[in-house]
Amino acid sequence: MPDEPIINKVLIVGGGTAGWLTAAILAHQLNSKGSDSVKITLVESPDIPILGVGEGTWPNLRSTLQKIGVDETDFIRQCDATFKQGSEFINFNQPINDTVHRYFHPLSAVYHSAYDMNLVPYWLKKSFVEKKQYDETVATQAFTCREGFAPKKITTPAYHAILNYSYHLDAGKFASFLTEHCVSHLGVEHISANVIDVNVDEDGFIRSVMTDQKGMLNADFFVDCSGSRGLLIEGALKVPWIDIKDKIFNDSALAVQVPYDDPMHPIATHTIATAQSAGWVWDIGLRHRRGVGHVYSSDYTNEAEAYKALESYVGNSINKLSVRSLKMKTGVRQTFFKNNCVAIGMSAAFIEPLEASAIFLIDAAATMLADQFPRLKVSLPLVSKKFNSTFALRWDKTLDFIKLHYCISNRRDSEYWIDNCSERTIPDSLKEKLAHWQYHPPSKYDFDYAYEPFVLDSYLFVLYGMQFKTEISSNLSAFQDDVLAEQHFSSVRKMNEQLARELPRQRELIEKVNRYGFQTV
Secondary structure, eight states: OTTSOBOOEEEEEOOHHHHHHHHHHHHHHTTTTSTTSOEEEEEEOSSSOOOOOOOBOOTHHHHHHHHTTOOHHHHHHHTTOEEEOEEEEESSSOOBTTBOOEEEEESOOSSOOTTTOOOHHHHHHHHHHHOOOHHHHHOHHHHHHHHTBOSSOTTSOTTOOSSOOEEEOOHHHHHHHHHHHHHHHSOOEEEEOOEEEEEEOTTSOEEEEEETTTEEEEOSEEEEOOGGGOIIIIIITOOOEEEOTTTOOOOEEEEEEEEOSSTTOOOOSSEEEEEETTEEEEEEEOSSEEEEEEEEOTTTOOHHHHHHHHHHHHOGGGGGSOEEEEEOOOEEESOSEETTEEEOGGGTEEOOGGGOHHHHHHHHHHHHHHHTOOSBGGGHHHHHHHHHHHHHHHHHHHHHHHHHHHHTOOOOSSHHHHHHTSGGGSOHHHHHHHHHHTTSOOOGGGOOOTTOSSOHHHHHHHHHHTTOOOOOGGGGGGOOOHHHHHHHHHHHHHHHHHHHHHOOBHHHHHHHHHHTOOOOO
16 A cells, blocks of 8 residues: 555653553564664653652563563662562451451462352352451462562572562662663664644644754654643643542542661562551552552542551651652543544553552553554554553443442441442442342453453452452352362462472562572573
């Protein structure tokens, strides 16, 4: 098709994790170092600091880093990274007699999935007798997280795993690490300048941006990674933002970096989320410090009260540390891909950081764009249609899953929790499922889309970690595989014993990685 306009140059506006991860994925997939390939340029402001609090990731980042040619040892050393095997939720249900309520959402169970055999009915029957939590009954990683074991050994090759894992990382260092890798190894052009104007033609296509330092920058395709400002998708193309404050209340945060008193202090191998009266506190262990922050709703508390809650969690040492105040613009763009521009990252959507979905959805968006890249302009309508449909689904499903952590709580100690459990604040799609799940355990038929960001196993860990009631007494005869279920439960117990003998603690492994490094494959 020699007369069809070809997309030869992509301009990404905005850096940080969103911009540089997108640049890396596109440059690798499109082979930007090739003489006839798509060229990737990223322009970012030298005056706008990186938000730098997105420190939790999903396992997909492992495969992405490996794909774009990053050495895992270098990444861990330069990004102060540690291993993440899941999340622990504390007091998202009401504490009883000063005994905290806690459960884990691990990254994997043992060597089976609920898609193959759903163990919930058999756990429900068993739990009446043994009173064991769902996570510790079906999941090896609930045990390894609780005991502080790492997911692999120093002899395990780079990116390989004994247990599934992702990372905790220093977000500022990660953006710098990606910048160097993109420029030095993937052929991305880096421009430091402020975008001061956007030029749109009569058909609504962006033609160029004007900068204060480098003048006019032309491109055929644009990626908006400018954060909540949405310089291109909102400022130039006028795509509206849909607020979700009526469903997801949290819109503010206080963040602080807490050094360890002892440089060899144990490092948690999971994210710790502790509920508060109007939000929750995150606690992420890196090599030299913890990243701690209080996410809260400004409709239910104020910054002074939020600071007191954070001080109560961290201790008096917080008064010697620098605490940052952040405002979060929660919502979803009406459409993500318009004409020759796609929004990725906070310019596209943001739903609070409870399950660390932000970097995953950046990775997923950039990966789909790279795979479906419209090299010919004529391909834009179909590619944008598919992209918009896929990510409308993904963000809707993310909203449902985040809301699940709040709306089934039995806490009624503040208006925040009362309103979170009110039916008027629960998405209809989630309400329908919860009504069904009162009498029928969730199944794979409730998760029938290929691009579900949160799958059946994730829902089960949260539902039954939160002590959701599913009444199966009227259908007990349908669950006949007690022997096979008990074999699965037994395999978890045996595997826990084996892993306790073989795995190092998180701190031990991190120190060895920084000293010796992993074997490369």
